[in-house]
Amino acid sequence: MSVSRIPRSRHIAGLVAVLALAACARRERAAPGAASSVTDDWNRSVALAAPARRIVSLAPASTELVFALGLGERLVGRTTWCDYPDSARHVPDVGNGIGPNVEAIAAQRPDLVLLYASEANRAAEQQLARLGIGVAVLSLDLAADVRRAARTIGALAGRAAAADSLVIRFDTALAAASRRRDASAARPPVRVYVDVEGNPPITIGAGSYLSEIVAAAGARNVFDDIRGGSGIVSLEAVARRDPDVILVLSSDTTRAPRLERRPGWRTIRAVRDNRVLVLDGRLYGRPSPRMPQAVRDLAERLARLRSGTE
Amino acid sequence: MNRLARGPFVAALVAAWLVALALGLLAGGARLAPGAVVNALGGGGDDATRAIVWSLRVPRVALGMLVGGVLAVTGAALQALVRNPLADPYLLGLSGGASLGAVVAIALGLVSPWAVPLAAFAASLLAIAVVYRLGRAAGGLDPHVLLLAGVVVGAFAGAIVSGLLAVGESHQTRSAMLWLMGGLGGVGWPGVAVLAVYSVPALALLFVEARALDLLALGEESAQHLGVDVRRTRRRVYLAASLLTAAAVAAAGIIGFVGLAVPHAVRMLRGQEHRALLPSVFVLGGAFLVLADAGARSAFAPLELPVGVVTAIVGVPLFAVLLRRTMAAR
16 A cells, blocks of 8 residues: 555656646647746846737847747847848848947837847937837847847747757757867867957957857867956967967958968967968857857867868 | 256156166066066077067067157147147147048958058048148148147048947947057057158157247247248148158057157256257157056056056156146246
């Protein structure tokens, strides 16, 4: 008796759980218009009466997320700089994402605006809120921000389940890309310098998703002691830290960066040896759901460079 | 404040220059040991250190000495020319012209490292020509009209720059803003050589006119009676100063405060006479900028501050102390 009671209670617990899940699932299906409420990255509570139908996305990274969540059809506005995926270009352009044109946004009659968390956007946030338009402020600086933003957008657009599965796929792919790197990580990590700007030299620090991509690809950013996202550094500090490879972030990958032509840059060994990789700004220029792809791409190219085939 | 006698003043100048030279060479983002730097200067040590010292640090110090000196001398000359203590190398529309050239080059996507300085230089020349044309009244260059012309040309160029920055792509805007902030790291030895060759004749011309500048300070008519060709002096000083500033801006961007404050500091310490003033101002301006740059490189190493930030943060309090002591002694 007592022996069979325990499994039965387990059955009951399991049954309750299944029923609860079913109930949740049924509620999501039965009432897609239910109010959704989330907290955004400025700790504002965002509540929409119904899932967002007309979305304006004011950062390239959030535009990518909207498409990745299968909500591309609902996008009615994007910034001039939103260049991925290609179908984003068919969405009306409302201008800049930092210091946005509130009138142009309002003209699209959105019910949700995804605003980048820049201090320059404080006024726009208030103006949009005053117009009664739902605003979600998103940070989008690190991989963790991609996960959180996916869930925020998913919740506000009634696609919570899609957001969950996107996050799981994102984490699995990132882990796989890093694991592949672990298998070949017997050698010391490649030390890289990330070139954002030449004069004065600007590089990225530990607070950037690019440092995360570099680390996940099995390399090390020589300026990971900079805590912020980026900083102006001395050219002599770059020469002194002697990176193995220079990564140049560029929106135009067809044009060779020609670092050796910059005055003084030939003091850097990687420049003299032409160990320079150009990173496509469309893939590497923002933290996006394609970060795992960037990690794989970088790891492969660094490996090819090591073996002398790139 | 009592003015310094010639001997102590020259000694102080030399000391300031040597301190600037030493700190400029020893301080920096790469944190090299002083012994290693000295060794590398003498041609010893490892290749990497020698490259850092000779290809990066030495040209940077040389450029600082030149740019600081040029800005300070042009400031002194222009203050005498327009007889206005607020005059500085940028007052006559030059910074506006240079900024416009730089921003247009960046907006057009000209990526060669020399495109931006050349465009800034060309646009400065254009601004100089326009201001000169506007400032040429019936009796030759009129200082008041010249000032006004400089300010309006600067404002016009500034408006176009703001417009271009507002519609530009964010990375272009960033490049342009950074260039405008100014810095000594961007041109290396070729930049130093070009600026040196270019500056010598213009500096010499200003020095030749030093006596006339003293007399101009007495007033235009007195100067005329004492045999100064006022029209010619004005034209020469204006053109030499403008062309010098254009070259300095092309090499190092817009670095404020040196051209305004250093001449006043030297006048307070030593007096008005331009034959002594101009060389002293050249040395002190160079030393000041090199010291400021050493601070900019090492304060938050490996991060670097824009040198113009340091010239103002360090220079303004120093200048304020000097000003108060001078006023108190009066």
